[in-house]
Amino acid sequence: MGRPRGFDEAEVVRAAVVLFANRAYDGVSVDELVSHLGVHRNSLYKTFGSKRGLYLAALRWCLNEEVPTLIAEIERAEDATAAFQRLTTSMAWAGMDLLLLAAVERAPVDREVALEVKRALNSLDEAVQRRRGSGQAAEIMRSPLGFTATLLGLRLRVRAAVLTAESGAPTLRHGPHPS
Amino acid sequence: MGRPRGFDEAEVVRAAVVLFANRAYDGVSVDELVSHLGVHRNSLYKTFGSKRGLYLAALRWCLNEEVPTLIAEIERAEDATAAFQRLTTSMAWAGMDLLLLAAVERAPVDREVALEVKRALNSLDEAVQRRRGSGQAAEIMRSPLGFTATLLGLRLRVRAAVLTAESGAPTLRHGPHPS
DNA sequence: GAGATTTAGGAACGATTGTTCTTGGCTGGT
DNA sequence: ACCAGCCAAGAACAATCGTTCCTAAATCTC
Numbered sequence: 527m528g529r530p531r532g533f534d535e536a537e538v539v540r541a542a543v544v545l546f547a548n549r550a551y552d553g554v555s556v557d558e559l560v561s562h563l564g565v566h567r568n569s570l571y572k573t574f575g576s577k578r579g580l581y582l583a584a585l586r587w588c589l590n591e592e593v594p595t596l597i598a599e600i601e602r603a604e605d606a607t608a609a610f611q612r613l614t615t616s617m618a619w620a621g622m623d624l625l626l627l628a629a630v631e632r633a634p635v636d637r638e639v640a641l642e643v644k645r646a647l648n649s650l651d652e653a654v655q656r657r658r659g660s661g662q663a664a665e666i667m668r669s670p671l672g673f674t675a676t677l678l679g680l681r682l683r684v685r686a687a688v689l690t691a692e693s694g695a696p697t698l699r700h701g702p703h704p705s
Numbered sequence: 706m707g708r709p710r711g712f713d714e715a716e717v718v719r720a721a722v723v724l725f726a727n728r729a730y731d732g733v734s735v736d737e738l739v740s741h742l743g744v745h746r747n748s749l750y751k752t753f754g755s756k757r758g759l760y761l762a763a764l765r766w767c768l769n770e771e772v773p774t775l776i777a778e779i780e781r782a783e784d785a786t787a788a789f790q791r792l793t794t795s796m797a798w799a800g801m802d803l804l805l806l807a808a809v810e811r812a813p814v815d816r817e818v819a820l821e822v823k824r825a826l827n828s829l830d831e832a833v834q835r836r837r838g839s840g841q842a843a844e845i846m847r848s849p850l851g852f853t854a855t856l857l858g859l860r861l862r863v864r865a866a867v868l869t870a871e872s873g874a875p876t877l878r879h880g881p882h883p884s
Numbered sequence: 885g886a887g888a889t890t891t892a893g894g895a896a897c898g899a900t901t902g903t904t905c906t907t908g909g910c911t912g913g914t
Numbered sequence: 915a916c917c918a919g920c921c922a923a924g925a926a927c928a929a930t931c932g933t934t935c936c937t938a939a940a941t942c943t944c
Contacts, residue, residue, distance in 0.1 A: 528920025529910040550810040552731035556902055566922055567903085577902065606852065614859040623864065626857055630809040631729040647853055654849035667846050667855055670833035671862070673785065674826055676846055678805055678861055679854030680793040685802065706942040707890020735932055745892055746933085756932065 533565040535573060542584040543592075547623035550631055551581060582638060585628055589646045592621025597653040607665050626682075633686035640689040647683065712744040714752060721763040722771075726802035729810055730760060761817060764807055768825045771800025776832040786844050805861075812865035819868040826862065 541563045545554050556577055560567045574580040596613060603609035613619065625646055633640040666672040720742045724733050735756055739746045753759040775792060782788035792798065804825055812819040845851040 528912085528918080529922075531921065533921095549814065550729055550731060552729060552901095553810075553814070555900080557900090566924085568905090568923080569921065571903065572921085610856060610859060613856060614863055619860075622860055626860055626864070627809060629857070630806060631732075635728065635732070650853045650856075651849035654852045666859070667851075670830040672846075672855060672859075673833045674829045675858030675862055676851060676855040677789060677792060677829075677858070678808070679856070679858030680789060680845070680851070681798075681801055681805055682857055682861070683850070683854055684793055685805070707888080708892070708940040710891065712891095731931095734930080736930090745894085747893080747935090748891065750933065751891085 531569070533563070533569065536587075538563045538565050538570075538573075539580075539583050539587045542580055543588050543624055544620045546581060546584050547588075547620035547627065550627065578636075581632075582642070585624060585639065585642050588621035588624050589642055589649075592619070593625070593646050593649055596622065597649065600650070600653050601657055606667070610666055629682055629686040634688050637689040640686060643686050644690050647686075710748070712742070712748065715766075717742045717744050717749075717752075718759075718762050718766045721759055722767050722803055723799045725760060725763050726767075726799035726806065729806065757815075760811075761821070764803060764818065764821050767800035767803050768821055768828075771798070772804070772825050772828055775801065776828065779829070779832050780836055785846070789845055808861055808865040813867050816868045819865060822865050823869050826865075 542559065545559065545562055556567060556570070559565075559577070559580065560570065563570075565573070570580060574583055596619070599613055600609050603612065613622065625643065628639050629643045629647075633643045667676065721738065724738065724741055735746060735749070738744075738756070738759065739749065742749070744752070749759060753762055775798070778792055779788050782791065792801065804822065807818050808822045808826075812822045846855065
């Protein structure tokens with residue numbers, strides 16, 4: 527039995543979600559992680575193996591804990607407009623921002639991240655599928671802003687799927703090629 | 706009159722668009738830029754001032770040259786579905802990917818990038834506004850995939866607008882706070 | 885042919901990066 | 915009280931980073 531930890535792993539992971547949701551992966555240094563998470567760098571490497579290991583833990587936590595919350599919001603919203611409103615304005619959705627960042631900047635170059643992002647997006651798609659009324663496009667989707675958002679969102683998904691694309695995979699093909 | 710240049714500035718900028726469209730800003734090193742663009746590091750700094758200066762030049766070029774092409778595609782598409790299909794699958798749209806990456810990872814932390822992204826998104830919105838029929842949502846927008854894409858796209862815009870948001874600004878508020 | 889000026893082609897610089905190592909502290913068991 | 919084992923608290927390491935500096939080459943003008 528050794529010295530007791532001065533940190534809680536789950537709490538460290540949750541704090542990491544917030545940091546990684548706010549800035550790009552390379553924009554968050556290990557020094558910063560150590561400062562903000564209350565875990566020493568040695569312990570960070572012992573617990574998560576690497577900076578990338580912590581990132582994956584944070585991403586998985588948010589996909590396991592916050593995506594279901596997102597899904598619950600979608601399922602309970604009276605219509606799509608209300609769902610969009612609530613899901614795109616809340617400060618609490620660090621998980622969604624992490625998903626967004628992971629999809630755009632990490633998934634095209636990290637297959638493990640790509641698989642997690644794919645899993646999360648598929649879960650969201652299935653929740654929307656289950657919910658009646660989503661076939662009825664929200665008012666915002668008929669607006670120019672909604673059109674542009676959809677366009678960017680579709681392109682984001684194409685890029686995020688580059689490393690995990692396979693025959694019969696849904697939606698559109700092409701995107702940046704891995705180097 | 707001195708030694709003649711061995712590079713063409715416009716060509717360097719175009720090549721930079723491709724590099725920055727494929728990987729995150731910090732994922733592209735100056736060494737890589739020098740290798741791929743055919744311009745020496747000294748000349749890069751003389752011409753663009755910094756790595757960020759080159760990035761802004763690339764972003765502006767793509768917003769000036771490729772966004773109008775995008776707009777032309779939107780205007781000429783027979784319907785929204787065709788527009789989505791063409792605009793999210795083409796390998797040629799490095800400009801769109803650069804806009805996507807700039808919106809997600811640079812705009813929240815760089816006001817000049819945020820202003821360029823805002824300008825481009827507003828131009829796209831206006832093109833869609835001018836085009837009749839966009840009020841009629843594309844089939845894909847009624848699908849779960851389209852819903853999720855729209856959700857991510859809306860969130861992306863909120864985050865991108867953080868540094869440029871003002872009273873009366875359109876759409877949703879909130880996003881990551883600048884540090 | 886010499887001089888001025890600009891660019892090519894690196895090397896060098898100071899800072900930062902992610903990761904590993906070293907030393908001391910803290911706990912429970914004996 | 916001592917020992918084993920784990921964590922805290924840095925320091926150290928090697929590599930990479932963006933930017934500046936230095937030397938040589940290439941051109942035009944005189």
